[in-house]
Amino acid sequence: MSKETIAKFSAFVICAGLAALLSSACAFTASPATEQAPDSPYGPPKVIGTIKSPDITESSGVAASRCQSNVLWTHNDSGDDAFVYALDHAGNNLGTWKIPNAKNVDWEDIAAYKDRAGKCFLYIGEIGDNKTKRHEHIVYRVAEPVILPENSSSSRKAPLTTADAEVLRFTYPDYDQDAETVMVNPKTADIYIVTKRVSGPAGVYRIKPDFGVAEPVKAQSVAEISVPAIPNGLITGGDISPDGTRVILCDYTRGYELLLPEGAKNFDAVWDQKPRPVELGERANGEAVSYSVDGMAIYATSEKRKGPAPVIEVKRRQ
Secondary structure, three states, X not given: OOHHHHHHHHHHHHHHHHHHHHHHHHHHHOOOOOOOOOOOOEOOOEEEEEOOOOOOOEOOEEEEOOOOOOOEEEEOOEOEOOEXXXXXXXXXXXXXXXXXXXXXXXXXXXXXXXXXXXXXXXXXXXXXXXXXXXXXXXXXXXXXXXOOHHHHHOOOXXXXXXXXXXXXXXXXXXXXXXXXEEEEOOOOOOEEEEEEEOOOOEEEEEEOOOOOOOOOEEOEEEEEEOOOOOOOEEOXXXXXXXXXXXXEEEOOOOEEEEEOOOOOOOHHHHHHOOOEEEOOOOOOOOOEEEEOOOOOEEEEEOEOOOOOOEEEEEEEOO
């Protein structure tokens, strides 16, 4: 057997082994558990509603309002226009808004933030880059619309309009990457992007909220995060708890929570902690997760594949 033939055969064996491993991992994680670990602070995931609006076909991100009770915000993945949708916890439509100066090329996540003056904002991450060919990415910040009863009749065909969004363009300090997670630290207003990687741990990047500056800002690399899954860096969504002490991340099948050490003076110490699995229930394609306004529950939705997408609640026991 020639050296060339041996090399080709070896490459085939390696590729086949990797394919089998990934197929096995996908098969293993295709049906996530519905019961938490015995020592988990969370109860079992519960479907509390289904998304009713036919306009929401791919709930790629979700954020619980920090100013209005029983309000969740979501958006579609790429292919939609610059719409944000409000729904209650049962999934009922509360309104559709278009952001006039924004564009949805590949929106991947949404975060809610309340400033010290009590004003609430939505942050939308234009951060998807499946082919890793986009050098610049965008975070939009828009004042959160106030929900009124008459808003529920709005739709993509007849939307309401938000105020103009503030625009923050950014680049990575190392190389162009795909990401599906945008979070806002409730204490510092720093923006965190967690990348989506197949070949290793996910990267964590911090961005100062310098909205409106002319040139793109450079994100700062602060950590890498590895979750107990295969792949270990395929992060598809996340949120920071309202008190700034916990982070919930998710991949397609389950969630992972990190706890800030007691007495830690720097929030970035949270990335050094071991992620604890949190079961989020059955999601056809899980890319959206958020803490409730009081931090005592986690909400998750799914990109719809067959039938209405669920609204899932996971309550905290302690």
